[in-house]
Amino acid sequence: MVSDFFFPNFGGVESHIYYLSQCLLKLGHKVVVMTHAYGNRSGVRYVTNGLKVYYVPWRPFLMQNTLPTLFLTLPIVRTIIIREKISVVHGHQAFSTLCHEALMHARTMGYKVVFTDHSLYGFADAGSIHMNKVLQFTLADIDQAICVSHTSKENTVLRSGIAPEKVFMVPNAVDTAMFTPSPKRLSCDEIVIVVISRLVYRKGADLLVEVIPEVCRLFPKVRFIIGGDGPKRVRLEEMREKFSLQDRVEMLGAVPHAQVRSRLISGHIFLNSSLTEAFCIAILEAASCGLLTVSTRVGGVPEVLPDDMIVLAEPAPEDMVRAVKKAIDMIPGIDPQVMHLRMKKLYSWDDVAKRTEIVYDRAMQSSTTNLLDRLPRYLTCGSWAGKLFCIVMIINYLLWRLLEFLQPAEDIEVVPDIGPLHAQIQRDDLCEAQENQI
Amino acid sequence: MEQPALGISDGIYAYKHLCEGGIDIHEIVVKKSSFRILLYYIGTICLLATVCRTLLSKEGLYLSSLWSISFAGIVAKCLRCDPVKKESLVIMPTFGVQLEQHFWSGRVRRKFVPIGKILKPVLNECVTPVICYWSLALLLRDEYELMLVFMKLRPPAKMLVPIWNALCAFKNSDSTRRLADPHPKDSACSPESKLKT
Numbered sequence: 001m002v003s004d005f006f007f008p009n010f011g012g013v014e015s016h017i018y019y020l021s022q023c024l025l026k027l028g029h030k031v032v033v034m035t036h037a038y039g040n041r042s043g044v045r046y047v048t049n050g051l052k053v054y055y056v057p058w059r060p061f062l063m064q065n066t067l068p069t070l071f072l073t074l075p076i077v078r079t080i081i082i083r084e085k086i087s088v089v090h091g092h093q094a095f096s097t098l099c100h101e102a103l104m105h106a107r108t109m110g111y112k113v114v115f116t117d118h119s120l121y122g123f124a125d126a127g128s129i130h131m132n133k134v135l136q137f138t139l140a141d142i143d144q145a146i147c148v149s150h151t152s153k154e155n156t157v158l159r160s161g162i163a164p165e166k167v168f169m170v171p172n173a174v175d176t177a178m179f180t181p182s183p184k185r186l187s188c189d190e191i192v193i194v195v196i197s198r199l200v201y202r203k204g205a206d207l208l209v210e211v212i213p214e215v216c217r218l219f220p221k222v223r224f225i226i227g228g229d230g231p232k233r234v235r236l237e238e239m240r241e242k243f244s245l246q247d248r249v250e251m252l253g254a255v256p257h258a259q260v261r262s263r264l265i266s267g268h269i270f271l272n273s274s275l276t277e278a279f280c281i282a283i284l285e286a287a288s289c290g291l292l293t294v295s296t297r298v299g300g301v302p303e304v305l306p307d308d309m310i311v312l313a314e315p316a317p318e319d320m321v322r323a324v325k326k327a328i329d330m331i332p333g334i335d336p337q338v339m340h341l342r343m344k345k346l347y348s349w350d351d352v353a354k355r356t357e358i359v360y361d362r363a364m365q366s367s368t369t370n371l372l373d374r375l376p377r378y379l380t381c382g383s384w385a386g387k388l389f390c391i392v393m394i395i396n397y398l399l400w401r402l403l404e405f406l407q408p409a410e411d412i413e414v415v416p417d418i419g420p421l422h423a424q425i426q427r428d429d430l431c432e433a434q435e436n437q438i
Numbered sequence: 439m440e441q442p443a444l445g446i447s448d449g450i451y452a453y454k455h456l457c458e459g460g461i462d463i464h465e466i467v468v469k470k471s472s473f474r475i476l477l478y479y480i481g482t483i484c485l486l487a488t489v490c491r492t493l494l495s496k497e498g499l500y501l502s503s504l505w506s507i508s509f510a511g512i513v514a515k516c517l518r519c520d521p522v523k524k525e526s527l528v529i530m531p532t533f534g535v536q537l538e539q540h541f542w543s544g545r546v547r548r549k550f551v552p553i554g555k556i557l558k559p560v561l562n563e564c565v566t567p568v569i570c571y572w573s574l575a576l577l578l579r580d581e582y583e584l585m586l587v588f589m590k591l592r593p594p595a596k597m598l599v600p601i602w603n604a605l606c607a608f609k610n611s612d613s614t615r616r617l618a619d620p621h622p623k624d625s626a627c628s629p630e631s632k633l634k635t
Contacts, residue, residue, distance in 0.1 A: 044563040044570075057567050075568040083570060411449070413572070413595050415563070 002077075002102040003092035004065050006035040006053065010257055012281045013093050013118050016148075016172055021051050023353030030417065032084045034077075036066045036098060054080055058098070068097040070392065071399055077105045078403060082412045088360050090114045091138075094121065094131060100138045107141050107374070108396045112363040115139060116146040116170075117156045120278045120299050132159040133381070137389050140377045143363035146170050146356065149300025152278040161380070168362075170355045171304075173347040174284035181290030181336035182265035189221065191328055194267030194291065196227040196260060197274070197282060204273030204296060205232030210317035211273070212236075213243045215324050222328070223248050227255035227263050264289040268334075269327050275315055277301050283310065288343040290336020294320070294327045306346075309339060371397050446597050453597040462529035462608070464601045466593045468522065481514035522590040527601060529608050532615070535576075537587060553612050555579050559587075559605035561598060574598045576605075 001021060005013040021031040026049075033053040037043075042057045056076055061067040081089065089106035091099035094117050103113045115138060122128040139145060139160040145167045147153040157164050186192070193215070199205045208226075215222055226236060226249065233251070240249050255263055264270065270286030272295040279300045283293045287309050295301050297312040304310070311330070313323035371393070378389040446453040449469070456463040488510035492503040521541050528536040534552040541547075557577040562584070564573050572595040575584035587601070 043565045054565055054570075056565055072567075076565075076570070079568075079570050 001031065001033045001090050001092060002035070002096075002099050003033075004036055004060065004096040004098045005093055006033055007047070008038050008041060009064055012172065012279070015257075015281070016116075016118065017092055018047075018051075019173070019175065019349040020353055020356060022049055023349045024356070025049055025051060026350070027353055027357065029357075030084070032080070032086065034080055034098070034102065036060055036064075052084075056098075063095075065096060066098045066101075068101070070101065071396060073098065073101045074105045074108075074396065074399055075403060077102050078109060078400070079412055081106065081109065081111060082409050083415050085414055085417075086111065088112045088114060088363055090116065090360075092116045093118050094135050095119065100134055103138050103142070104393070104396060105400070108371075108393065108400050110368060112143045112360075112366065113141075114144050114146065114359055114363050115142050116148070117152060118148055118278055120152060120155045120276050121159060123159065133385060135160045136381045136385075137378070137392075140381055140389070141374050142166065143366045144168060144359050146359055148172050148279040149303045151300040151303065155278075168355070168359050170352055170359065171347070172279050172281050172284070173349045173352045174281060174288050174343065175349065176288050176340065176344045176347070179261050179264070179285045179288035179340075181288075181340050185336065186266075186268060188268070188331055191219070191222045191269065191331060192225060192267040193222060193269045193271050193294075193324070194225045194227070194264055194286070195271045195273075196255060196263060197272065199226075199228050199230035199232040199236065201232065202275055203230075204275050204315065205230065205235065207273040207275075207296070207315060207317060207320060208271075209235050209239045211271075211320045211324070212249060213239060213245065214317065214321050216243070216245055216248055218321065218325070219328060222324075223250070225250045225252065225263065225267060227252040227260070229254040260285065261289060264291060267291055268331050269294055269324070271324070272296065272301070273315070273320065274298060274301070280304060284343065284347060288340055290334070290339045292327050292330060292334050294323045296320070306342075309342075446600075448594060448597075451591065451593045451597065453593065453600075455600065460531060462531075462604055463526055464529075464604065465524055465526040466588055466591050466597060467524040468591065485510040485514040525588045525591050527587055527605075529604060531608065532612070535605070535608070537585075537589075539590065551576065551578070551585065553608075555581075556605075556609060558609065559602055560584070561595070561602050572598055574602055574605075 001017050003013060003017060005011060006017055007014055017033060021033060024031050031051060033051065035053065035055060037055045037057045037059065042055050045053045045055060047053055058066045058073070066073075080086070089102060089111050091103045091113065092115075093099060099115075103115060106113050117135075121131055123132065135156075136159075139156075139162040142162065143166075145156065145162060147156050147167055147169055148171055150169055153164070153167050153169050156162065157167060195208060197203045212224055216224075224245075236249075237251065240246055240251070252263065264286055268291065270283060270291040270293045272280060272283055272293065274280065274296055275298060277299040280295070283295055283301070283304055286293055287305055293305060293310040295310055295312060296315040298315060302312060311323045311327045313319040375390050375393065378393060379386040381389050445455065447469075450471075452467045452469055454463075454465040454467065456465070485507075488506050492507060495503075521543070522539055523542045524540045526538045526540070528538065530536065532553065534550055534554075535556070537549045537551070539547040555578050557579055560575050560577055562573045562575055564571050571592045573592070574587040576587060578585055
């Protein structure tokens with residue numbers, strides 16, 4: 001698994017990689033994660049269940065992304081792939097430069113590559129145009145791709161021009177063992193609405209500034225708990241001061257992920273005001289804790305929860321207030337425990353891992369092609385961009401050949417395979433039992 | 439009594455294991471390669487030529503000439519031979535281990551680590567921006583940092599494993615000895631000696 005986004009950084013992509021890796025380890029596969037160094041966290045680390053993580057000492061330069069160097073990551077990517085006996089390289093997130101470079105190098109070396117896109121992007125602004133061009137380059141020669149929702153799949157196919165039959169839809173999931181409802185049902189005398197998200201433009205923090213005062217005005221028994229931090233926090237604080245809502249709007253600041261559940265179970269309704277979301281794991285977590293969700297109808301959000309667990313609204317203050325009113329009326333009929341049990345059946349990381357396994361099998365079955373057969377795929381990326389991409393791939397191939405000459409693959413020592421930790425513990429227990437019998 | 443040396447070899451390094459009078463010696467020797475010496479001389483000549491051209495030209499020192507000297511210096515540094523000829527680990531039972539660095543110039547740098555200071559030898563995977571390699575290090579009592587056994591050389595794991603095994607056996611034998619006789623005779627710490635004084 002390759003991405004710029006992994007622990008100790010926290011977010012949807014990071015937890016997706018972690019949980020998917022853990023479940024794949026349980027299925028008996030060997031999984032290695034490659035990411036960049038975070039501060040002093042550099043080198044090889046082993047996390048839960050023996051998951052091996054390479055924190056490559058390439059410093060991030062912008063928003064946790066490694067500096068794009070095109071070819072300089074080839075030696076380390078090649079070394080890791082050879083020494084760990086990797087068969088499939090799985091990149092995550094279109095915004096990760098390390099992911100794009102690793103997929104390019106893996107493809108050059110003839111390995112199978114899979115890409116998962118976790119976000120939706122636009123088409124019109126300068127940043128999106130450049131990002132889409134990079135994505136076109138990476139996906140021009142991909143074996144298989146995964147998207148987290150049907151909306152995300154449509155978005156990825158339109159942006160990159162990849163054939164739709166190469167794109168699988170495998171949704172995210174939630175750790176229902178961690179996100180459980182409160183054993184004691186909350187009283188409906190006071191309705192608590194919980195908001196936990198990064199307070200940035202993309203997450204609709206400006207909408208909250210409009211919605212909260214109106215809801216507080218219309219419903220005197222409603223209280224808000226807002227967890228999270230970001231540049232828009234100041235606006236929310238100003239709103240609180242302006243409308244004298246200090247006793248009805250509680251600002252928690254940044255909430256560590258380990259404490260999210262304890263904050264969620266103190267509320268009846270979870271409010272999500274994102275302006276764009278490919279999937280939104282946060283509403284899964286809220287539903288798993290037994291909260292009714294009110295969310296903007298954007299991106300892949302309508303695909304996530306059944307209609308009786310979520311009230312959708314357009315990303316406009318009036319419609320959101322209407323949705324909150326509808327949710328408040330639905331509260332007495334909501335049973336958190338029933339909701340949690342339904343979520344357990346609907347979403348599990350084991351299911352995600354099994355579906356991802358199918359994608360890997362499909363990727364392994366795809367034909368192996370040489371450089372000359374692959375170059376025409378890049379020409380379809382554009383009249384100028386296509387030729388540039390071809391030159392980049394040719395240079396990458398020549399550099400790979402030079403590395404093969406200077407340091408042949410046979411000289412790179414393979415790491416001994418100790419297997420996942422739970423298998424080792426079982427082996428130790430078995431040995432101990434046999435010794436006791438003797 | 440000296441026992442014949444056992445060895446493993448690859449393209450760059452050779453590993454030798456000697457036993458002399460009960461002392462275990464593990465050596466990693468850099469193989470002399472005429473190709474690498476040639477590259478070293480080429481790099482040095484390039485650097486000297488660049489410096490001389492800059493100094494002897496009538497134009498004087500400009501930014502471009504500084505750049506060319508810096509670039510030639512980097513190339514010469516990359517192509518230079520390692521000054522270390524061999525690194526060795528000498529295991530002295532019941533005393534400790536001695537880490538030695540032998541240079542091509544004849545100089546030898548030695549460092550002794552008493553047995554009581556060693557907690558455990560470990561095989562580490564090291565990651566740099568371009569490569570991964572194995573290293574053998576010692577976990578030391580009351581020290582925050584690991585001590586590398588081979589500081590300059592990067593021998594492959596197949597050479598490090600027998601050395602690590604020997605260090606583990608050395609450490610285990612010391613632990614066994616301490617368990618068997620926690621208060622050795624004539625020790626200043628033994629109760630008998632305290633009564634005598």
